[in-house]
Amino acid sequence: MAKTTSTRRNPVRRAGESAYGLLLVGKNVAMASVALLLLAAGVWTSWGTAQHSMLTKGRERGTVTITRCGSDTCTGPFVPADAAGTDRPKVSIDKSVTHKTGERLLVAVKPGTNEVVRTGWGGALYAWVPFGGALLLAALVVAGGLRMRRTAWAIGLLGLALLGASFATL
Template sequence: MSALTSRPSAGSALRFGRLATMGTVAALLLIAGVWASWGTAQHVMLTKGRERGTMTVTRCADDRCTGSYAPVSEGSTPRDRVTISSTVVAKKGETYAVVVKPGSDEVVRTGPGGLLYAWVPLGGALLLASLVVAGGLRLSRLAWALGGAGLTLLTAAFVAL
């Protein structure tokens, strides 16, 4: 009789262990996505007190584009050379609204395109977490919601840029 009662408790313990482990992995993926996105998103979303202006792209090489910076906000200084990730900028000669990262000559694109691009790591994390939630937690509706949100974010960023 003791063999029969120990099986359900062992199965319950394994099930709980699987749920706890997969839930932790999914949560860590989402936290990592927010953490990776926030490094850029904070400059785009919290522009008060930051140097805002426009960047005219003059040259792109490898993964960086360079150009001149013309200030728009009060207290901002013009710069002959600032850099931005080339994945954000599409064409040489174009002008983009940007925010200068404090203490550097690196800029981040603002507006809807810059905001969506800043949150792309979260979109990837949502897609990965949806796989963990579907396979490990067996919560298909939540997995579809996470995957749909991630795909929507990535598609919107692609379209906006």
């Protein structure tokens, strides 16, 4: 019977390996936190418009006919969809959701303002564009920082699909 001998590692080497492992865990925690922060910021930014575009029950809804466009916004008269609403001679909408003057859009009024947001699929997808961008950025962090390439591809493709669908519906 052969006698087996076990060699013990030097305590300094064990401490160095533990410290390196702790640094790796810390890096992964930091990268995951950055990715989650990006996604949370995307949702937070998108929700400011998405709530008015998607949750239209109880909000004043109607149509706006684009009469004039400036550098950032377009304006036109608002006609409410029901009799309880009020006609507004001039409301503003983001220029990127409309294509030309004379266009009629289904919109909802942001409470307490003369700003309107587009409703329907086009408006809802446009509202989530910041989240789509955040998905693309988070995919880079997940791929580069966490080395999770398949997950990063999935996140990136979801962001790209969201941006593409928004572009296609507007």
